[in-house]
Amino acid sequence: MPLVFVVLVAGVSLVYLARQETPTETRVFAEPSSTSVPPTLNPPGQIKTDVMDSPDGTKTLTMNHQQTSERMRYSFYTASKPDEADRQLIFSQEFNTAQALSIPYNTWSPDNKYLFLRESSAAKENFYVFSATGKKFAADAQFLDTQALFAEKVEGYTIQDVTGWAAPELLLVNAQATEDGQKVSFWFDVTSQSFIRLSTYFF
Amino acid sequence: MQSVIGFSGVFVLVGLISSMLFQNSSIWCANRLSCKVEIALRIENGASGVFNNQKVAVPTIDPSSDAQTTVLGVGVSNAEKHIYVNLATQILSAYEGDQLFMETPISSGLWGKTPTGDFKIWVKLRSTRMSGGSGADYYNLPNVPFVMFFSNSEVVASRGFSLHGTYWHNNFGHPMSHGCVNMKTTDAKKLYDWVNPPTDGNITYSEKDAGTVVTIFDGL
Numbered sequence: 001m002p003l004v005f006v007v008l009v010a011g012v013s014l015v016y017l018a019r020q021e022t023p024t025e026t027r028v029f030a031e032p033s034s035t036s037v038p039p040t041l042n043p044p045g046q047i048k049t050d051v052m053d054s055p056d057g058t059k060t061l062t063m064n065h066q067q068t069s070e071r072m073r074y075s076f077y078t079a080s081k082p083d084e085a086d087r088q089l090i091f092s093q094e095f096n097t098a099q100a101l102s103i104p105y106n107t108w109s110p111d112n113k114y115l116f117l118r119e120s121s122a123a124k125e126n127f128y129v130f131s132a133t134g135k136k137f138a139a140d141a142q143f144l145d146t147q148a149l150f151a152e153k154v155e156g157y158t159i160q161d162v163t164g165w166a167a168p169e170l171l172l173v174n175a176q177a178t179e180d181g182q183k184v185s186f187w188f189d190v191t192s193q194s195f196i197r198l199s200t201y202f203f
Numbered sequence: 204m205q206s207v208i209g210f211s212g213v214f215v216l217v218g219l220i221s222s223m224l225f226q227n228s229s230i231w232c233a234n235r236l237s238c239k240v241e242i243a244l245r246i247e248n249g250a251s252g253v254f255n256n257q258k259v260a261v262p263t264i265d266p267s268s269d270a271q272t273t274v275l276g277v278g279v280s281n282a283e284k285h286i287y288v289n290l291a292t293q294i295l296s297a298y299e300g301d302q303l304f305m306e307t308p309i310s311s312g313l314w315g316k317t318p319t320g321d322f323k324i325w326v327k328l329r330s331t332r333m334s335g336g337s338g339a340d341y342y343n344l345p346n347v348p349f350v351m352f353f354s355n356s357e358v359v360a361s362r363g364f365s366l367h368g369t370y371w372h373n374n375f376g377h378p379m380s381h382g383c384v385n386m387k388t389t390d391a392k393k394l395y396d397w398v399n400p401p402t403d404g405n406i407t408y409s410e411k412d413a414g415t416v417v418t419i420f421d422g423l
Contacts, residue, residue: 057389164374167257
């Protein structure tokens with residue numbers, strides 16, 4: 001009988017000591033849910049501003065852009081310097097963040113009547129021409145889509161770049177032949193919305 | 204027979220000499236009129252302009268309304284001023300000592316070559332007329348603003364190469380001239396006000412060869 005008691009006490013003691021040295025994990029961790037995402041607050045980012053003056057220094061084009069969640073909101077204004085009293089909204093649009101709008105260095109036409117913007121994405125680049133006063137083009141178009149007009153009017157070439165203005169109403173378009181890769185420059189005449197093939201390549 | 208060979212020889216010789224002369228003159232005049240007539244101050248308000256055979260509106264020039272550009276900390280030191288034009292990148296950089304004064308895209312020669320080397324500014328004109336080209340690239344441009352003519356012993360002054368403002372195109376960063384260095388008018392004014400000789404009226408000659416050095420290089 002005493003032997004049974006001693007064995008019982010020794011057993012209980014061993015179990016007690018074992019539990020003390022290796023404490024078991026008792027906390028419970030929540031499994032991430034794959035079916036529901038808790039709502040998050042995503043406040044709009046800071047408004048960033050880019051500015052490009054006209055070559056004669058009398059006008060300015062301002063781009064405000066602000067990120068909101070998965071979108072980027074763009075607004076473009078023109079104004080006369082220095083007081084900018086005639087500030088004019090030219091264009092405002094939201095894009096997904098895979099696309100970006102920017103002001104090219106040579107955005108202003110030499111007579112300050114037009115400007116062009118660049119749209120960049122992984123797939124392509126496009127160039128849009130606007131009137132500097134916000135005035136619409138024919139058919140109530142707010143802007144001229146250079147890629148779309150080029151595809152419509154010029155066969156066998158794709159636009160590589162639009163570098164700037166060759167003259168007050170002539171935008172310089174560099175293109176490449178789809179068949180043999182030949183590089184050719186065109187003038188895009190903003191007033192007639194036509195493309196003029198050039199013998200000189202403007203590199 | 205001998206006379207035929209002799210005549211052919213003279214013909215070949217004339218051809219060779221002509222081609223050599225032609226090669227040497229591949230950098231000829233920046234502007235046809237500049238070479239033919241005196242390089243001079245010309246303010247022609249109301250005149251019409253042509254570039255690429257297209258009519259261009261000519262800005263009015265009123266020198267009395269020019270405000271001098273001043274940049275704090277620059278232009279007051281005695282450090283040497285130096286302009287660099289990189290033809291490969293189409294970038295002009297202006298330094299005062301080791302301090303960068305300005306850096307900006309330009310347009311160098313497309314239809315005519317811009318000469319390379321070290322030059323000095325020999326005269327500054329508030330405005331002049333430039334013309335040249337033919338057919339589709341004919342140009343005749345009054346009131347070219349803020350003109351800084353440069354030369355050296357090989358590219359002499361009468362050939363009319365210069366840095367100047369540009370009102371007829373906006374394609375900077377890409378070759379677009381007949382040999383001159385085209386700049387945005389605002390950039391040209393800033394440089395014009397900074398370079399030596401210091402501006403003194405609408406026409407300023409460099410005395411004692413003290414014009415700012417312009418180094419033009421291929422940059423390849």
